[in-house]
Amino acid sequence: MKILVSKKITLDLFCKNPIQIIEKEKNEIISISKNKKTVFYVIQPKALKKLFDIKEYFVKSKITKKEKKIIEKFPMHTNWIPDKDFIQKAALWGISLNEEVSKYELASFISYWEAEGLFFHHIQWQQKLARSLERSRSMNNAIQQKKDITYIPVPDQKTPDGFRGK
Structure with missing residues (x-):
């Protein structure tokens, strides 16, 4: 806050006529001090x-569109796509994805989160996508690896050596 202060005034001076001082320093930040220590602003x-207007920050600093996309929180939208190095980033997050995101997986993810209406940073959306893919792909693999439920096992008639009944 100290850097943004436009004027420093003592508490005694401020108490004499606060309204006049505030009106004189329109659109600014004033530091009020006593014994060379700031009491309040x-x-x-x-x-x-x-201070808190992010749009003004972007206009002044001329941040690129890609940087803005990364910095700003936004709700999910139909045109959202993960970065080109998404698979590598997922690996850094501890999620091993063997293949790229299919358009169907991405569409499913987007449609779910669009309806939720939550705001996240771009990197958070990518992490959510990675976890979602990990979960859905592992479930698909588990379903494919299940045995045939119509198979009826036939018990063998052999009694192993060392067991009674032989």
Whole structure:
């Protein structure tokens, strides 16, 4: 906050006429101090808006569209796609994906999260996709590896050596 302060005033001076001081320093941040220690700050509404207005930050700093996509939280939308190095990133997160995301898997993921309406950063969406793929692919593999449920085992008639009955 110290860097953003436009004016420093003592508490005694501020107490004499606070309204005049505040009106004089429109859109700014004022530091009120006593014995050379800051007691409190007066933050004008416009200065507060500047501090927390992310759109203004992007306009001033000229951040690229890709960087903005990575920094900003957003709800899932139909045009969202993971990064080109998604498989490598998933491996860094401890999720081993052997093949790229199919368009059907991506469409399923997007349609589910679009309906939820939650806001996440781009990297968080990718992590959710990786976990979703890991879960769905492991379930598909488990289903394929199940034995035929119509198979009826036939017990053999042999008694192993060492068991009674032989």
